Amino acid sequence: MQVCFAESLLPPSSTPRLDGFDRKILDILQRDNTTPQRTIGEAVNLSAPAVQRRIKRMTEEGVIRANVAVVDPAAVGHAITIFVEIEVISETAEQIEEAKRQFAAEPQIQQCYYVTGEADFVLVIVVPSMAEYEALTRRLFFGNNNVKRFRTFVAMDRIKVGLGVPT
Amino acid sequence: MQVCFAESLLPPSSTPRLDGFDRKILDILQRDNTTPQRTIGEAVNLSAPAVQRRIKRMTEEGVIRANVAVVDPAAVGHAITIFVEIEVISETAEQIEEAKRQFAAEPQIQQCYYVTGEADFVLVIVVPSMAEYEALTRRLFFGNNNVKRFRTFVAMDRIKVGLGVPT
DNA sequence: GACTCCGCGAAACAAACTTGCAAAAACACC
DNA sequence: GGTGTTTTTGCAAGTTTGTTTCGCGGAGTC
Structure with missing residues (x-):
């Protein structure tokens, strides 16, 4: 998958x-x-x-x-795509690795990148409803005391989706 | 692709x-x-x-x-993954549609979403080098006078990459 | 209870993938 | 510039996989 x-x-x-x-x-x-x-x-x-x-x-x-x-997410009831930027408090190697493991294990997290810049992680999340997303934030972000802040962007339109690389 | x-x-x-x-x-x-x-x-x-x-x-x-x-991006020489958040100046229907078309046509833009929140577009870009990315920003963002601001996040690690949807 | 409608499984069929082998091309080294 | 080596190709046969056909059986309807 x-x-x-x-x-x-x-x-x-x-x-x-x-x-x-x-x-x-x-x-x-x-x-x-x-x-x-x-x-x-x-x-x-x-x-x-x-x-x-x-x-x-x-x-x-x-x-x-x-x-x-x-697979079309809407067809299986996961119609909402959400972007999340996460800023962590402590960036020790262990804590970063722990966060990576946690994000990778979550099925609803479709993509996860560790980045430089104003944020530390960027996630692409696919959920069936905002209530589900709320539950996810509660579990992953509010329940993790190393998360300083997170910013949510809800996708209104998926203009281009893929993993294609120019050859 | x-x-x-x-x-x-x-x-x-x-x-x-x-x-x-x-x-x-x-x-x-x-x-x-x-x-x-x-x-x-x-x-x-x-x-x-x-x-x-x-x-x-x-x-x-x-x-x-x-x-x-x-395909592994690194294997074809596109080793750098970049996130970009874009804020536009005018959000008229025509200008949004024009932006969508422009982004969708760019091969190096792997993913493009139109979102709500502090930004209007979120892009996932795959490029061979930072010089290429610089050229892309020059062409797409600085060359577009409807782009108010854009924020760049360079991926250091791709923890999870895919299009899988929970079933 | 007889009817139709769907979807299943078994077998026959067609298409695609895989492998062995000989020849041609590319390459390195004289 | 020629020669031996290595690599890669194309062809053909063999095998696996995908597709279609057909008959059967259960769910719902009248």
């Missing part, structure tokens, strides 16, 4: 050198990974087995981290 | 009623959509064709919006 980069401690991928073919293949797979390899092959001028070998290699190297279905 | 909810104007999905089987299937597909249907069937106590029919139905209904490969 989620991809935890912090947990999958792959080595820095010895040789993740990607040529033009690899990038074109990634570009297609990022849009639709159900595209048949034969079709991909035609698009990049390569045979299907060659495409298959490259995909396998990139998967083993960790270039492709996961293959997932994207 | 990205899923643009604003562009895919599906109707509110007549009957996206999901039962327990559907939710279990979605849960599996959100983790790994290459899981064979018969394996899914064993996990949820259903035959492979039944699983296949449900997946097809949910895809047609828009519950499953896309099937994508998740």
Whole structure:
């Protein structure tokens, strides 16, 4: 469901050198990974087995981290997307690690980043209702005495949602 | 690559009623959509064709919006993830729509939300270098006279990244 | 109680993925 | 500039997976 980069401690991928073919293949797979390899092959001028070998290699190297279905949150009753900026009081290594663990374990926290700037953490949260969000804040933020302040932004429109990376 | 909810104007999905089987299937597909249907069937106590029919139905209904490969940004040279909060000057419908269009068209903008609160837009940006980000700000923010202020947060760690929704 | 409507499972079918092998291309080293 | 090595490709066969068809059985209706 989620991809935890912090947990999958792959080595820095010895040789993740990607040529033009690899990038074109990634570009297609990022849009639709159900595209048949034969079709991909035609698009990049390569045979299907060659495409298959490259995909396998990139998967083993960790270039492709996961293959997932994207589900409409509204369809499963989680219609509200919320952004939260969190400022902590004490930034000791242990406390930061503890916070990371806590956020990562929460299913309703879809994304979590540790950042520099006016905040320390940024979260993307998906909940079925504001009441649920209120309960979450009570548990995660008010119930954590290392949280100095948090700022909430409720999404009115999801203009663009994805994990695509320019190739 | 990205899923643009604003562009895919599906109707509110007549009957996206999901039962327990559907939710279990979605849960599996959100983790790994290459899981064979018969394996899914064993996990949820259903035959492979039944699983296949449900997946097809949910895809047609828009519950499953896309099937994508998740690529490690660092592997393709886009190692820097940045959060941006944007405050606009004038919030007329046209200008908001124009901003949405502009943000959605930018490949390096991975996610874009229109929000309430102390900011108007929240962006997730993926760039190869800070120089690239600087160029982007010059073009998108300084070059847009409707942007009142923007705040930048640079990600030091991606604790959790995904689009998974609790089922 | 007979009827229709849905959704399931078993089997047949079609398509895609995977593997072995020989040839061609790219590369390093003389 | 030639030669041996390594890498990568394409083809073809074999295997797995996805898809369709068909008959069956239960839920709801009249």
